[in-house]
Structures are given as structure tokens and as C-alpha cells.
Amino acid sequence: MPHVVISKKKCTGCHMCELACSAWHEGVYQPSLARINVIVNPTTGVIKGQTCMQTTCRKCQDACPHEAIFTKGGVLYVDEAKCNACADIAAGPQCVPACPWDVMHIHPRSNKAFKCDLCDGDPQCVAFCQNPHVLAVTQKADKADEAVTV
Amino acid sequence: MDFYTGNVLRIDLSTGTTRVEPLNMEYARLYVGGKGLLVRYMWDEVTPGLDPHSPQNPLYLVTGPFAGTNVSTCSRLLVGVKSPVTGIFNDSYVGGSFSPEMKFAGYDMIVVTGKAAEPTVVTIKDDVVEFRPGKKYWGMLTSEVEAALREDFDAGARVLSIGPAGENKIPWACVSTDQFHKAGRGGTGVAMGEKNLKAIAICGTGGVSVGDARAFLADVRRIHTEYVLTDDNLWVNEEGTPILVQPMDDAGVIPTRNFSAGEFEEIENINSDAFQKIKTRNRACYQCALGCRQWHELGDVKSEGPEYETIALCGSNCGVGDIEALMKFNRECDELAMDTISAGNVLALAMDLTERGVHDFGVRFGDVDAYLDAPQLIAGRKGVGADMALGARGLGAKYGHPELAMEVKNLELPGYDPRGSFGMSLSYSTADRGGCHMRSYPIADEILSGDLPPDSLEGKAQYNIDGQNHSSVKYTGIWCDFWAIDKNQMSQLYRHVWKREVTEEELTQVGERIWNLARLFNVREGVEKDTVPTKLLDEAFESGPSAGKAITSPVFEEKQLEYYRLRGWDENGVPGEAKLAELGVDVRL
Numbered sequence: 001m002p003h004v005v006i007s008k009k010k011c012t013g014c015h016m017c018e019l020a021c022s023a024w025h026e027g028v029y030q031p032s033l034a035r036i037n038v039i040v041n042p043t044t045g046v047i048k049g050q051t052c053m054q055t056t057c058r059k060c061q062d063a064c065p066h067e068a069i070f071t072k073g074g075v076l077y078v079d080e081a082k083c084n085a086c087a088d089i090a091a092g093p094q095c096v097p098a099c100p101w102d103v104m105h106i107h108p109r110s111n112k113a114f115k116c117d118l119c120d121g122d123p124q125c126v127a128f129c130q131n132p133h134v135l136a137v138t139q140k141a142d143k144a145d146e147a148v149t150v
Numbered sequence: 151m152d153f154y155t156g157n158v159l160r161i162d163l164s165t166g167t168t169r170v171e172p173l174n175m176e177y178a179r180l181y182v183g184g185k186g187l188l189v190r191y192m193w194d195e196v197t198p199g200l201d202p203h204s205p206q207n208p209l210y211l212v213t214g215p216f217a218g219t220n221v222s223t224c225s226r227l228l229v230g231v232k233s234p235v236t237g238i239f240n241d242s243y244v245g246g247s248f249s250p251e252m253k254f255a256g257y258d259m260i261v262v263t264g265k266a267a268e269p270t271v272v273t274i275k276d277d278v279v280e281f282r283p284g285k286k287y288w289g290m291l292t293s294e295v296e297a298a299l300r301e302d303f304d305a306g307a308r309v310l311s312i313g314p315a316g317e318n319k320i321p322w323a324c325v326s327t328d329q330f331h332k333a334g335r336g337g338t339g340v341a342m343g344e345k346n347l348k349a350i351a352i353c354g355t356g357g358v359s360v361g362d363a364r365a366f367l368a369d370v371r372r373i374h375t376e377y378v379l380t381d382d383n384l385w386v387n388e389e390g391t392p393i394l395v396q397p398m399d400d401a402g403v404i405p406t407r408n409f410s411a412g413e414f415e416e417i418e419n420i421n422s423d424a425f426q427k428i429k430t431r432n433r434a435c436y437q438c439a440l441g442c443r444q445w446h447e448l449g450d451v452k453s454e455g456p457e458y459e460t461i462a463l464c465g466s467n468c469g470v471g472d473i474e475a476l477m478k479f480n481r482e483c484d485e486l487a488m489d490t491i492s493a494g495n496v497l498a499l500a501m502d503l504t505e506r507g508v509h510d511f512g513v514r515f516g517d518v519d520a521y522l523d524a525p526q527l528i529a530g531r532k533g534v535g536a537d538m539a540l541g542a543r544g545l546g547a548k549y550g551h552p553e554l555a556m557e558v559k560n561l562e563l564p565g566y567d568p569r570g571s572f573g574m575s576l577s578y579s580t581a582d583r584g585g586c587h588m589r590s591y592p593i594a595d596e597i598l599s600g601d602l603p604p605d606s607l608e609g610k611a612q613y614n615i616d617g618q619n620h621s622s623v624k625y626t627g628i629w630c631d632f633w634a635i636d637k638n639q640m641s642q643l644y645r646h647v648w649k650r651e652v653t654e655e656e657l658t659q660v661g662e663r664i665w666n667l668a669r670l671f672n673v674r675e676g677v678e679k680d681t682v683p684t685k686l687l688d689e690a691f692e693s694g695p696s697a698g699k700a701i702t703s704p705v706f707e708e709k710q711l712e713y714y715r716l717r718g719w720d721e722n723g724v725p726g727e728a729k730l731a732e733l734g735v736d737v738r739l
Binding site: 027 | 330379
């Protein structure tokens with residue numbers, strides 16, 4: 001199934017993926033609202049990339065009590081009409097802590113869950129990992145995906 | 151306005167107060183960002199003749215319009231101050247991630263004034279600015295204070311700090327961020343140390359607007375493909391600045407043993423081929439697709455760098471061809487937050503004075519043990535380090551050999567001996583912050599491309615003028631020198647900021663306006679004569695590619711006057727009324 005992965009061996013920690021992600025989705029460069037995270041320790045140089053594994057994971061979908069996360073073309077989307085950020089649940093949003101990659105959040109303005117949707121088939125994080133020597137951010141797909149149009 | 155946050159954060163350490171004021175958009179129109187904003191604000195806010203050691207001397211952190219977007223290389227932060235070392239304008243640039251974070255926190259500029267009564271750390275999370283007791287951090291190395299503030303304040307904090315060198319006000323103490331990135335030159339670390347300011351840590355959750363973000367993304371993607379990630383540019387990622395070592399040695403311009411030769415017999419031990427063998431990975435500054443930072447690992451040293459300047463000044467100029475020692479020395483300087491250009495110069499001078507029998511500093515060319523002890527001794531002003539902490543000019547003067555101090559306006563010289571690249575003499579003498587190679591770079595054509603003769607000053611005054619005007623507008627962006635951006639490319643980006651077509655001519659004029667105002671500032675502050683050490687003009691090398699060739703003082707003086715004439719300045723280097731009016735400079739002496 002299609003999803004984005006970051007090679008921690010190749011990644012240089014430039015954060016271009018977060019920047020492009022937020023600009024595409026939010027209309028401003030705001031990495032705090034990116035759907036992809038790169039955590040860099042500047043002292044050790046150690047990098048940790050966090051991306052949504054889409055339907056190879058599904059933990060958010062399993063955790064959602066409102067069936068607000070649906071699948072289309074191997075990609076998980078939030079149905080904003082159904083999502084209420086678990087306002088009716090004392091413990092708060094269920095999908096956020098369920099995400100093993102820390103890429104599921106509640107949007108501060110819409111108050112709905114938001115996540116990676118692969119940018120309508122042209123993931124900007126992949127597009128902006130442009131250095132031919134690096135190419136750390138890539139879109140993975142298995143053979144079954146080839147029949148799938150995202 | 152898109153690309154700007156429109157806010158300036160003012161921090162007064164004497165009173166422990168802060169305030170936010172609007173960015174002067176008229177200044178932004180004329181001077182754009184980065185270097186331009188710095189010089190215009192400094193003109194207003196630095197009282198003429200102000201003692202740079204005074205608490206009233208403001209320290210500026212300035213971003214460019216593209217910081218926080220994905221325009222490659224524009225994450226550079228400008229640390230600006232009336233230099234406590236040179237007494238004139240000083241703009242020092244540093245990569246890393248602090249500048250974009252400033253924008254996300256909501257500030258185009260931060261201005262720090264006053265002096266804290268006790269060591270202090272300032273933390274900024276969006277609009278919440280706090281003063282924290284800094285005693286527990288005082289004395290920490292840069293890696294330690296960064297880690298401590300990520301622990302104590304915020305795991306994602308970007309930290310700008312000084313090391314022990316800044317605390318002890320060593321003249322070439324620098325400001326450090328993301329551990330390996332330094333605003334190296336002109337004593338930026340002294341300025342923080344004198345304010346009792348150990349560090350500023352910042353986190354921002356806001357955004358930078360650019361107008362139609364998807365259209366901008368598409369254009370940046372195109373610009374990166376066409377101009378940034380080209381075959382010509384990828385050496386930056388493959389080898390980085392060490393690639394310069396061998397050609398500079400081949401051309402006989404790499405400073406060796408305190409500028410007594412231009413070739414080093416052990417160069418193959420510290421050239422790019424040698425570093426490639428111990429390279430482990432690349433790292434990038436924030437928002438940079440190039441990723442020039444070379445990580446190396448040897449023995450117990452795992453670190454970024456060293457860069458060319460460090461290899462030249464702390465390697466060949468100290469007679470050191472031991473790559474492991476050079477890496478250790480570089481790490482020490484990084485941790486203590488000392489500029490390696492000045493460190494290598496001063497240490498080489500101490501070695502020179504020792505070898506000549508003038509005074510025994512216990513350090514000799516190539517003596518690795520004493521060399522490795524030096525950074526700690528200097529930063530702590532201990533033993534022989536106390537004298538070395540005078541800087542090259544002070545040390546040379548104290549021991550009766552000012553002619554051996556390789557500095558211009560009290561800023562030690564970078565890694566290019568003008569005797570093998572004559573144009574560099576004018577580059578150093580006319581640079582607005584003293585002995586610096588980053589305002590104009592004739593060596594690019596005198597040595598690297600080979601398009602201009604290296605042993606002539608003909609045409610070099612104009613060459614340096616063009617380079618200085620270009621770098622001035624480039625440092626509004628703030629583009630890194632690793633993207634050799636031309637004005638056409640700049641105009642393609644600035645049209646997104648100004649929402650209109652931008653001509654190359656107006657960008658040239660912005661650069662010239664900035665350069666002239668910086669000169670006016672320097673004249674006002676009593677800048678020294680524009681010259682370089684006499685040795686570099688009149689004493690030719692005895693061997694190597696430039697053997698027997700001397701610039702000579704009379705020729706240099708003539709070309710210096712030609713430079714003033716072509717600039718529209720008088721014979722003392724004071725910008726003339728006609729030039730200032732033509733450029734729209736809105737202030738006068």
C-alpha cells in the first residue's frame with residue numbers, strides 16, 4: 001500500500017519535507033502542522049523520521065470510535081463530518097495516542113484530526129527531497145498498489 | 151506582508167523587560183532584510199562613537215524574507231553588532247535552524263540590549279519570553295548547554311549560545327547554534343558574554359505566509375531543479391569546502407606557517423581526498439537541499455567539519471598535517487565556541503615568535519601536543535593562553551613584531567594569501583568588517599576558474615566592487631555562498647515577495663546602497679585605513695607558483711584609490727553626496 005518513508009541513513013535533516021507538507025496543506029509554511037516529522041539531534045547528528053504508514057498500520061482507524069477514518073486507494077483519510085476530536089470522550093482524541101509514529105494530531109483551527117493524505121498523489125515531501133545524492137524521502141508501494149490509482 | 155512576520159522583539163537584559171514593535175517596512179522596502187536591515191537599524195540605534203563594550207551596544211539577530219520557507223540555503227541567521235574587536239560594522243552569518251524558528255515564533259528580528267546582573271538564559275516560545283537564571287549553564291561547552299536547554303525548556307528548542315570563550319571575552323569568541331554552526335567572525339560571542347547572556351533558546355509554532363503557497367511551492371521546485379541541484383553545484387554535497395584545499399596548495403596560496411609560504415608539504419594528509427576516507431554522512435542546514443555538512447569520524451572524534459578555513463588556518467598555517475589532531479582542534483574550538491580562522495592565526499603567530507626566539511610560548515610549528523592544549527589555555531586565559539587571548543594584533547605588538555600579525559582592522563585573515571591571488575589584497579582591505587573573504591572573492595577567477603591573471607591588480611578594484619554589491623544583496627536573502635545565485639535567479643524569488651517583476655538593476659542598487667551605508671557607518675565610527683599587512687604586499691614568496699611576484703605597496707595604494715574613485719567616494723574613502731543621492735541612501739554623516 002502507498003506510504004511515505006524516510007531513510008534515516010540518507011536523510012540530511014533539512015526539513016524540506018515538513019516545510020513543503022505544511023505549505024501544501026495549510027497555505028503557509030508552518031512545520032508545527034506538518035503531517036510528517038523529522039527529529040534531528042544537532043549534537044549527535046541522529047535523525048528520526050516519522051511518517052504515516054497508511055493502511056499498512058491502521059492504528060488510528062482502529063482506535064476511532066466515530067468511524068471517522070476511512071480508506072480510499074490504500075490511503076487513510078479523516079472524514080471531517082464525522083470527526084469531533086472525541087469531544088464526547090473524557091480521555092480526549094483516541095487516534096492521537098494510538099498513532100505509533102506521532103503523525104496524527106488535532107488541528108488547532110478546525111478542531112478535527114488531520115493526517116497525511118499523500119497530497120492527491122503528488123506527495124510534496126517526496127517532491128522536495130530533491131538532492132539526487134540524498135532522496136531520503138520516498139513513496140513506497142507494493143505490487144498490489146500498481147493497480148491502484150491514488 | 152507576506153514573507154515577513156512584521157515584528158521586532160526587543161529584549162533589555164538590564165531591566166529584564168521585553169517588547170514587540172512593528173518592523174519598519176520602509177526600511178524593509180529600501181534595505182530588504184538580513185544585512186540591509188541590520189545596517190539601517192544600526193545606523194539609527196548605535197549612538198555614534200559608542201564604546202562597543204558598553205551594555206548599550208545592541209546585539210541584532212536578523213532573518214531574511216525567505217527564512218522558514220523552502221528556498222534552499224536561506225535559513226541563515228545574521229548575528230550583527232558593532233564589533234568589540236574591530237570597532238566597526240560586523241555582520242556574521244550562521245546556518246542551522248535558529249532563523250526559521252524565529253520566523254515561526256513570529257519575529258523578523260531580535261534586538262538585545264543592556265547587561266544582565268547575573269548570567270542569564272532567555273527562552274522564547276512564540277510570544278512568551280522568559281529570563282532564566284543562567285548560573286547552572288555558565289561554563290558549559292556548546293554541546294552541553296544545547297542539550298541542557300532541550301531538557302530544561304523544550305525538546306525541540308533551537309539554541310544560540312556562547313561557550314567558555316565568550317564568557318571569558320576572548321576576542322574571537324563566536325556564537326554557536328546546532329552545535330557545529332558558528333557566527334564566527336568579529337567577536338559576536340564577546341558581545342553576548344559582555345551582556346552576561348549565555349544562550350537564547352527558541353520554539354515557534356506559527357507560520358510564514360507567502361501568498362499562494364502552492365504556486366510558490368511549484369516555482370521553488372522548478373528553481374531548485376534548474377539552479378540549485380545542478381551538476382555544477384553538487385560538489386558541495388559530495389566534498390564541501392575541503393575541496394578547495396588541494397587547488398589552493400597547488401596555486402601556492404594556502405597560508406603555511408604563519409603566512410611564510412603558500413604550499414604545505416603535508417597537504418595530502420589534510421586535503422579533501424584524506425577527509426573523504428573518513429567521511430560518514432552528510433547533514434544539512436534547515437531548508438537546504440544541498441546538504442554541505444560533512445561528518446567525519448576518526449579515533450574518538452565524531453564531528454562535522456573541519457571546513458576549508460579551519461584546515462588552512464589551523465592546519466597548514468600551524469604546520470599541522472596530522473588529520474586527527476586537526477579534527478580534535480576543530481572540535482575543541484567548536485565546544486569552546488571560538489572562531490577557527492582567528493584561532494589558527496593567533497596560534498601560528500605564537501609559534502612564529504617561538505621559532506624566532508622572540509618569546510617561548512611552548513608551541514612550535516607542527517608540535518601537535520602543545521597545539522592541542524592551546525584552545526583550552528586561550529579560552530581560560532591560562533598560562534601562555536593569556537597572552538594569546540590578546541589576538542594577533544595585540545600579541546604581535548606586545549612582543550615587538552606587529553609585522554607578523556596577519557590581520558586587517560584587527561580581524562585575522564582567512565585562508566588565501568594574496569601573494570598568489572593579488573585581487574584578494576583589495577578584497578581584504580575593503581571588506582566592511584575587516585579581514586574577510588566573504589564580501590568579494592576574486593580568487594574564484596584568479597585561481598579556480600583561471601579566467602583572470604592572479605598576479606595583477608588591473609581591473610580588480612571594479613571586480614571587488616561588483617562582488618561586494620552582489621554579496622550585499624545576496625545577504626539580504628540570506629543566501630549561502632554555496633548557492634552561487636545570480637541576480638536573475640534572485641529576481642525570480644523576490645518577485646514573489648514584492649508581487650511585481652524585479653529587475654537585476656534594482657537588485658544591484660540594493661546591494662550598492664547597503665554597501666555604501668555600511669561604509670558611512672564605518673566612517674562615522676572611525677574606521678582604520680584600508681590596507682593589508684605590508685609583508686603581503688612587498689615580500690614575495692621565495693618558492694612556489696608565485697615565487698618572486700610581489701604586489702608592491704605603491705601599486706596597491708594606487709589601486710586602493712582607484713577603488714574609491716570607482717565607488718564614488720573621496721580619496722579618504724568617504725562616500726560622496728552624489729553617490730548617496732543616486733542610491734537613495736536616506737541618511738548622512
